[in-house]
Amino acid sequence: MTENMQLEIFRYLPDKAGEPTMQTYEIPFHKDWVVLDAMNYIKNEIDGTLSYRWSCQMGVCGSCGIMINGVPKLSCATFLKDYFPNKIQIEPLTGFPVERDLIIEMDDFMEKLSEVKPYIIREENQEKTLDEGEHIQTPAELAHFKQYSMCINCMLCYAACPIYALDSTFIGPAAIALAQRYNLDSRDQGENIRQETISSHEGIWECTFVGECSAVCPKDVDPAAAIQRAKVSSTISWFKDVLIPWGKKK
Numbered sequence: 001m002t003e004n005m006q007l008e009i010f011r012y013l014p015d016k017a018g019e020p021t022m023q024t025y026e027i028p029f030h031k032d033w034v035v036l037d038a039m040n041y042i043k044n045e046i047d048g049t050l051s052y053r054w055s056c057q058m059g060v061c062g063s064c065g066i067m068i069n070g071v072p073k074l075s076c077a078t079f080l081k082d083y084f085p086n087k088i089q090i091e092p093l094t095g096f097p098v099e100r101d102l103i104i105e106m107d108d109f110m111e112k113l114s115e116v117k118p119y120i121i122r123e124e125n126q127e128k129t130l131d132e133g134e135h136i137q138t139p140a141e142l143a144h145f146k147q148y149s150m151c152i153n154c155m156l157c158y159a160a161c162p163i164y165a166l167d168s169t170f171i172g173p174a175a176i177a178l179a180q181r182y183n184l185d186s187r188d189q190g191e192n193i194r195q196e197t198i199s200s201h202e203g204i205w206e207c208t209f210v211g212e213c214s215a216v217c218p219k220d221v222d223p224a225a226a227i228q229r230a231k232v233s234s235t236i237s238w239f240k241d242v243l244i245p246w247g248k249k250k
């Protein structure tokens with residue numbers, strides 16, 4: 001006999017004026033189902049009005065982040081069996097405006113990613129033409145930044161960050177990890193340009209190193225470590241500016 005379990009899901013339908021509510025659904029329990037399977041069951045079999053984001057179903061696209069019992073998680077990588085037989089509470093990611101049900105607005109996050117200039121920057125006359133070939137990189141140089149390139153932009157780290165919850169101007173964990181991804185790339189020469197953003201009032205110095213961003217990250221990017229490394233680089237850069245004012249920064 002199939003056993004059932006309950007999902008209590010945040011509902012907000014802007015076209016039907018009113019406050020958000022929590023709605024409980026009864027679903028069949030399957031030990032190989034993830035939360036996304038259960039939500040798809042609800043959508044297909046019980047209530048087609050339920051709205052949420054998902055795509056790859058394999059922890060790569062980063063689009064299915066939600067709060068599960070108050071913890072930011074990917075719905076495609078969170079198994080029902082880890083909660084059964086208890087009820088699961090599902091809400092949109094904390095700290096973001098809600099568009100509808102579990103769908104949050106991503107604009108602020110996307111702007112923060114672009115603010116750190118997430119691409120290789122070369123100094124003037126340092127670009128290579130196609131005929132000159134590519135900038136060669138050794139495996140050791142790749143290993144230097146590879147961890148920070150594993151980010152899937154799922155925003156779980158922002159939902160876990162107590163600083164972002166208090167002050168959404170904070171540029172935040174993933175954007176700083178992304179800046180580090182390029183700052184540590186041997187082909188890049190844009191650290192000083194990115195420094196203006198990540199060392200600003202809204203940047204790395206806002207972080208109090210709670211570490212929840214790294215605890216919830218599904219890809220072990222460790223944005224908390226990226227922020228602390230950026231603080232060290234920024235401090236060294238500041239001392240160089242003060243002690244070597246004629247500009248011998250390397």
Ligand code: SF4
Nearest residue numbers: 151152154155157217
């Ligand atoms: S750093 Fe981790 S938690 Fe944050 S957006 Fe990237 S993958 Fe998601």
